Amino acid sequence: MKLTDIESVEPGQTLGKTIFSENGTVLLSAGVHLTVFMISTLKRLGVTMVYLSDPSAPDIQIDEVLSEETKQMVVQQMSSTFEALRSGKPFNTRAISMTVDQLMDDVLKNQNVLVQLSDIRTEDNAMFLHAMNVCMMATMVGLNMGLNMIQLKELAIGSMLHDIGKVGVSRETEEEGRAHHAWRGFDLLKLKREYSLLISHVAFQHHESVDGSGKPRGLSGDEIHLYAKITAVADRYDNMVNGINEEGRRLPPHEAIERLHALSGSVLERDVLVEFLRIVSVYPNGISVRLSNRQTGVVVGQHRGLPGRPIVRVIEKDGEDAVEAREIDLAQHPTTFIEAVLN
Template sequence: MKLVDIEAIEPGQTLGRTIFSANGTVLLSIGVQLTVFMISTLKRIGVTMVYIDDPLFRDVTNEEVLSDSTKRAVIQQMSESFDALRSGKTFNTKAVSMTVDQLLDEVLQNQSVLVQLSDIRTEDNAMYIHAMNVCMMSTLVGLNMGLNMIQLKELAIGALLHDIGKINAPELQEGRYHHAWRGFELLKMKREYSLLSAHVAFQHHEKVDGTGTPRGLPGEEIHLYAKITAVANTYDNLLTDLSEGRRLMPHEALERMHAMSGTALERDVLVEFLRIVSVYPNGISVRLSNRQTGVVVGQHRGLPGRPIVRVIDKDGDTAVAAQEIDLAQHTTLFIDSVLV
């Protein structure tokens, strides 16, 4: 599969990854042939990039930390929980806890897999996919930092529900109306959850230099869970931020986060975070320093910035040969730019 800008998609191309709806059901299944109507609909609901099935890269897949079944369960549970809050009801804390257990089990099984955030977002499912991603990445970082299972569960619940204060909140929030305050007030009342989980919602916008919100806490007063969630939250937000007219690619987001180390983000947490994410995810088109272009097809756990790139030599529009360049072995070559 290959990651392609929605504007470059043509009718008849085959979808390379399933797209989920806001309630966790399948919106479009992998393998479906895209029609003019489907492409138009994807654009209308806010999709900017999609994976397509390219015959030259059909064997390329993204090894995932979470299975599709677990993703569906998490998205569905978040949808149900937030819908309950929107209607003035309480959400099912036990059901959320059980969903977190399912997520934790898969994180533990796949802790050596580099994170490649490949799920396609729409305007309807973006909030739920964001919560799922932040939870999954936070848990991986916590695992690498030596947290035990009780601590991982506290962290995971807090990370999954870190934005719960945004539900039914006014668009502009300050002081005690900030969504972090609202989230804390809501979660601290849930006796089934640790108060530390509530503090994740409370503190995930605090910065280690004391300039964050809502209370401007210095680094030593911010709980580790919140510091971890802040890093994961920042990364996922940077990948979807359209303030510059386009979303950042993973390598660009990580460069931004490097600049935040020691000011907005905790340096030790950021170091661990950089070990779990793929700088150049599978399916991305890149240009190498020798001017060859290709698609990333493989990863190295210990060297996330040195993937395997498949270069296709063509005679006109016809592929005549394929070469895989392992940047971990070719140390004088590097990725010059991302072409998506």
């Protein structure tokens, strides 16, 4: 598979990953041959990038932490939850708990898989996929940091609902300082007797900074709960790689990680960031790269513990016409490194 800008997609090409609608149903299935109408519809829905099957490398796959079934369940549940809030109705805490249980099961089974955020977003499903990704990554970090199962469940629910206060609040209202979504999220969640108060503090504190420069209360250091510190890193990373940043453009993972490094110890907790960097793929499968030896290729494999040293498949000429594919494992070639991402 290869990640491709929607403007470069042509009719007849094959979709590499399923795209979900806002209510969790399948919008387009992997394997479908794209038509002019389909491409036009994806553009209208706000899709900017898609994964396409690559005939030259049909074996390149993206290992997923979450199953398609779990993803669909999460998107459907978040859609139902947000719709209930917009209607002024109580949301189903038990259903959310069951959804989180399934997500946690997937994380525990696939905890050695590096995170590659590959789900395609539309304007309608973006908030739900964001909640899912932040929950998944936060749970993986919490697991690495030694949280027990009760703590992991609290962290998972809190991180999945961290932006619940955004529902029904306009961006203009927030910018004017009248109703920061962290306050509203806290007010909504603290009333849920089924939930620990710590869950509501994830929504309350995930925009605080360890140096005291964050919002809404300017907390610092140990005043910020560990759950919120973990969620803050996952939230910021997912926003960066999906275009929710100052430039309004998608950052490739390696660039987003560089920016996280720059925030270490000031905005983000250093110890949390160290653990976060162990779970994410710096160079995800399917992206094209140029190596320091001037060869170009495609990332085809990952190493747990060495996210910046993937396996790269390069194409070499053998004679005038013949070509040969060769894989370079950067973990075994310490003097060769990735010089640039070409996608």
